[in-house]
Amino acid sequence: xxxxxxxxxxxxxxxLWYVEEMGRISLFFISALSWLVRSxxxxxxxxxxxxxxxxxxxxxxxxxxxxxxxxMSLQGYYGFRLFSAESxxxxxxxxxxxxxxxxxxxALMVTARAGSAMAAExxxxxxxxxxxxxxxxxxxxxxHLIVPRVVASxxxxxxxxxxxxxxxxxxxxxxxxxxLKINEGIFxxxxxxxxxxxxIYNGLIKAACFGLILSLVGCYKGFTTYGGAxxxxxxxxEAVVIASISILISDYFLTALMF
Amino acid sequence: xxxxxxxxxxxxxxKVLDGLNLExxxxxxxxxxxxxxxGKSVLLKHIIGLIKPDSGQVIVDGDDIAAMNERQxxxxxxxxxxxxxxxxxxxxxxxxxxxAFPLREHTKKKEREILEIVKDRLQAVGLPGVEKKMPSExxxxxxxxxxxxxxIALHPRIVLFDEPxxxxxxxxxxxxxxxxxxxxxxxxxxxxxxxxxxKSALEMGDKVAMLYEGRIxxxxxxxxxxxxxNPILRQFLSGSLEGPISVI
Numbered sequence: 001x002x003x004x005x006x007x008x009x010x011x012x013x014x015x016l017w018y019v020e021e022m023g024r025i026s027l028f029f030i031s032a033l034s035w036l037v038r039s040x041x042x043x044x045x046x047x048x049x050x051x052x053x054x055x056x057x058x059x060x061x062x063x064x065x066x067x068x069x070x071x072m073s074l075q076g077y078y079g080f081r082l083f084s085a086e087s088x089x090x091x092x093x094x095x096x097x098x099x100x101x102x103x104x105x106x107a108l109m110v111t112a113r114a115g116s117a118m119a120a121e122x123x124x125x126x127x128x129x130x131x132x133x134x135x136x137x138x139x140x141x142x143x144h145l146i147v148p149r150v151v152a153s154x155x156x157x158x159x160x161x162x163x164x165x166x167x168x169x170x171x172x173x174x175x176x177x178x179x180l181k182i183n184e185g186i187f188x189x190x191x192x193x194x195x196x197x198x199x200i201y202n203g204l205i206k207a208a209c210f211g212l213i214l215s216l217v218g219c220y221k222g223f224t225t226y227g228g229a230x231x232x233x234x235x236x237x238e239a240v241v242i243a244s245i246s247i248l249i250s251d252y253f254l255t256a257l258m259f
Numbered sequence: 260x261x262x263x264x265x266x267x268x269x270x271x272x273x274k275v276l277d278g279l280n281l282e283x284x285x286x287x288x289x290x291x292x293x294x295x296x297x298g299k300s301v302l303l304k305h306i307i308g309l310i311k312p313d314s315g316q317v318i319v320d321g322d323d324i325a326a327m328n329e330r331q332x333x334x335x336x337x338x339x340x341x342x343x344x345x346x347x348x349x350x351x352x353x354x355x356x357x358x359a360f361p362l363r364e365h366t367k368k369k370e371r372e373i374l375e376i377v378k379d380r381l382q383a384v385g386l387p388g389v390e391k392k393m394p395s396e397x398x399x400x401x402x403x404x405x406x407x408x409x410x411i412a413l414h415p416r417i418v419l420f421d422e423p424x425x426x427x428x429x430x431x432x433x434x435x436x437x438x439x440x441x442x443x444x445x446x447x448x449x450x451x452x453x454x455x456x457x458k459s460a461l462e463m464g465d466k467v468a469m470l471y472e473g474r475i476x477x478x479x480x481x482x483x484x485x486x487x488x489n490p491i492l493r494q495f496l497s498g499s500l501e502g503p504i505s506v507i
Contacts, residue, residue, distance in 0.1 A: 125349075132309055133347040136340075137361045138333040 021242060028220045032150055035143045045148035053114045053149075053215075054156030060109050061160045062167050068101050069093055069168030073175035077182070086180075090187035091194035093172030098195060098203045099259070102165040103157075104251055107210030110157055111243045115218035118149055119239035122222025123232040131223070146223070150215045157211030158204040165203065202258045209254060210247050217243040260285055261417070261449070266305060266315035268298075275301050276312070277473030283466075285416075288443055288450040290460040292495070293470035294504070299453040300344070302470060303419050306451065307339050308332045319417075337365060340410030341419040346402040348394040354381070354405050355390035361413045380408040383445070384438060400431040404438065411442060418442075420452040424459060432456070436463055457496055461485060469495065471504075 076089040122145060125131050134141040169191070176182045221239035225231045261283040268276040275298040283289045283306075293299050304310040305317055308324045317324040319335055327335065348357050358377045362368060368376075381387055384404040394402055403423060410418055423439060424432040436459050443450050454460050460467050461481040468478035469492050477484060477492050484492065494502030 121351075128345055128350075129343045129347040130349055132304075133341070133343060133349070135309055136307055136336060137364060138336040139360070139364045140329075140333075 018242070018245070022246075024224075025216055025220045025242075028146075028223070029216055032142055032146045032216070032219075035140065036147050036151070039143055041151065042144065042148055045144065046151050049148045049152035050156050052117075053110060053152050054159055057110050057113050057156075057160055058163060060113060061106050061164050064105050064109055065097070065102065065164035065167035066171040068105060068164075069097060069171030069173075070175045072096055072101075072168070073172035073180070077176065077180050086182050087186040087190055089176045089180075089182055090169075090172065091190040093176070094169050094191045094195045095199060097165045097168035097172075098200045100203070100251075100255075102161045102168060103203045103207040103210060104247065106161045106164045106207060107157055107214060107247050108244055110153070110160065110211070111214040111218075111240055111247065114153070115214040115243050116236050116240050118215065118218030119221040119225075119236045120232055122219055123225035123235040126223060126225045127228055127231060141223075146219045149219055150212065153211035153215035154208050155211070157214070158207040161204055161207040165200065205258070206251065206254050209250060213246050213250060214243045217246065260318075260320070261306060261451075262316070262318040263302075263305065264316040264318065266302075266312045266317070268301060268305070268310065268312050274473055276305075279315070279470070279474050281468055281475050281478070283449065283451055285449050286447050287465040288440070288452065288463055289466045289468065290464035291451070291453045291468050291470055291475075292455060292457065292460050293453075294495070295455060297470055298473060299455075299470055300421055303341075303421055303451065303453050307336060307341060307419060337413065338415055339417050339419065340413065340415035342403065342406045342410045342421065342423055344421045344425060346394075346406030348402055348405060348409070350394045352394075353390065354386075354392050354394070354397070357394070357405060358409045358412050360409065365413060376412065377408075380412055381405070383411070383442065384408045385434075400427050400435065403427070403435060407438065407442065411446060411448075414446065415448070417449040417451070420450065420454075422454055423452060424454070424456055432459065439463065457498075471495075 072093045073089055076092045077086060080086050080088055080092075122131070125145070131141045131145075134144060173187065177184045177187050218239045221235040221242070225235040227234075263279055263281045266276045266279040267274075279302065291299055291302065301310060305312055306319075306324075308317070308327065311325050315325070319338070322331075322335065324332065324335060348354075349360070352360070355374070355377055358380055359373050362373045362376060366373075377390065378387070381389065384407050386401060386404050386408070389397070389401070389405070394405070397405065420439065424435050427435065439450060439452070440463055442448065452460070452463070461484065464481055466478065467481050467484045468475045469484070470476075471491055477487050477489050485496070487493070491503050494504050500506055
């Protein structure tokens with residue numbers, strides 16, 4: 001019995017911790033937002049971050065997008081074949097990619113690549129007093145470090161999602177039409193018929209929200225790092241965990257709102 | 260003039276500063292000595308508003324820093340330069356961009372002019388020609404000198420030093436000490452140095468103050484400090500295990 005209570009206690013604590021973190025991250029967001037409104041954007045720093053978050057993530061996004069589309073096509077084929085509806089494979093892949101898997105997988109990959117790096121870099125800056133040095137030089141670190149990363153992520157995660165959507169559909173096309181010999185005309189026609197532009201747009205809006213979440217969490221965790229090298233490691237791990245969970249949870253609510 | 264009046268500061272349950280009072284004169288070198296982990300860095304961070312006191316006042320040129328909002332604080336901070344313990348150079352930028360940072364941030368000077376100033380400051384700290392190096396390529400002593408060049412880039416009136424010679428060999432320690440004294444004279448700076456290096460403190464300081472258990476227990480000229488009868492100070496100066504400061 002005691003063990004059970006302890007387990008419930010631990011579970012409750014971790015939920016509390018998560019909710020508290022969300023609250024602090026929201027406050028952090030407000031202060032980043034106020035800097036975005038108050039002062040001109042550091043365009044050079046934004047471009048630098050766009051390169052890091054966006055351009056350098058293209059390769060992983062192409063790979064994950066392509067293979068996800070391919071496996072969906074394969075699974076869809078096995079399923080639909082049972083009631084002779086192979087013609088729907090193309091549209092299923094396209095809808096799945098644009099509405100759901102494109103934005104979510106892209107955001108998770110960028111979290112792992114760039115969100116973790118933000119936490120590690122800012123965390124190291126924090127423990128080596130570089131963030132204090134910015135304050136001392138009357139240069140606000142939120143403006144210099146946080147705003148460019150958040151803006152770059154909001155812009156680049158949707159851009160990467162477009163790449164991922166496209167590659168997913170191409171992968172699905174390759175497996176469905178070239179390997180499994182589904183009729184090409186029907187495959188494409190159903191995509192045209194069943195996938196609307198708003199499916200794509202809504203997916204991109206989601207992606208922008210995910211970009212905001214992953215960059216905010218990464219920056220917040222880095223910014224509040226304490227305790228040397230160990231602290232940087234802890235901040236990086238927590239950033240990836242919190243951002244991934246938040247992306248998946250917010251995905252449900254965004255979907256419920258949009259579709 | 261900088262005055263710290265009845266500063267109290269605790270972190271969680273640990274009291275770090277406990278009714279601290281100190282006056283720092285313009286154009287002089289004030290060295291604050293004390294044990295490692297005794298709150299010296301916390302004290303220094305109060306002077307520049309990185310940490311706010313739980314109670315008490317930090318008066319810089321007649322204004323209370325502790326009561327300032329961010330904009331006022333940033334205006335006041337332009338009077339300051341600070342050399343951090345590990346120099347805190349931005350490791351994503353090369354030396355030139357590091358030293359140029361405050362100039363680009365707070366002046367409308369042309370790029371050519373800025374690079375001239377950077378060159379001049381690096382010359383002043385004895386490191387000509389390292390502009391294009393990254394901080395990771397520099398030794399500890401060189402980083403501190405670049406840190407000093409950055410701290411004085413904007414011609415501040417007050418420069419704070421957080422243990423400027425910790426972790427350096429005796430010769431480099433001597434070199435940094437001399438550099439601080441020379442720079443102080445050259446730009447007529449108010450220097451506040453925290454250190455646990457007694458020898459340096461007594462040589463460089465116009466005034467030396469000893470921080471112990473959250474208060475200044477003794478202050479004055481190096482001679483006065485050196486001849487003090489205070490048993491805590493005597494133990495600290497002699498580096499003895501015997502005395503009122505319990506170590507182990």
